[in-house]
Amino acid sequence: MALMTRAGLLLLLLITSVPVLADSAIEVRDFERPVMAERYRDLTASLRCPKCDAQAIDSSDSPVAADMRERVADLLREGRSDKEILDYMVARFGEFVLYNPRLDERTWLLWGLPFVLVMIGGFIVAVFVRKRKHAQVRALSAEEREYLNALFNREGSE
Template identity: 60%
Template sequence: MAQRMIRALLALCCLLLAGSVLAAIEVREFEEPVLKERYESLNSALRCPKCENQAIGDSDSPIAGDMRERVYQLLQDGRSDREIQDYMIDRFGDYVLYNPRLSGRTWLLWGLPAGLVVLGAVIIGLLVRARRRSANRSLSPEERERINALINRERTE
């Protein structure tokens, strides 16, 4: 009797596990391979609003599944990648894009790294120029005479 219950529980557990594994697999049919590539590209370019830094293609959250379904439907309707991204931005905000577009709110995000590189190059250029000037500068006859006098004075003392 006890063995039957244990077997029944094990069978139930196996069925539940198998059901959850099968539920995570989504099968999408595409008439053209280009659509499948676009679908995969969009799934990797769009971020799940619930998960932290996870693309909708990699996320198991229900909202990511809904977003994948919507991307699939919009592709089947003949929408462009830009139109699909605009739809997702309207619905979920700029956070949904891994690479935000250049706009008034994101100019600092895109411009700051380039500005820092330019600033660093200018500073390095100024430092190199200052060192070259100091290395190329030779002593005037008056400076040499003064140095020699100081050296001689130290020797005599």
């Protein structure tokens, strides 16, 4: 009887683990040259899944990401350059699929704003430092000197 429960438990474990193993299947892409495989890995890591939140297509389980990976592999086999493949993906899915947006008339502010802000901050710091360095110490008036002397003399006598 104990053998029966062990066999049943093992069978139950096998049945429940099959769907988990099926979901984590690794896609294998065969390329003629290792350079092509490296390009494939680089491209799929640099493309964002349009359906997933901030996840590259190389690690996404989304059907859209699987189709994108397949299309990247097909374009590589056709002999397309990395730029052509990225252009194709941008034309199809929009600029969002690129983790590093391109510098053009729509993204110049995105790329230039950090440099401008650093320059403005440096200018403000330089102005404050210069102002503080060149601040003049004004002389005390006669009235202020008398008041200070009275304070020192009072403290010294106590």
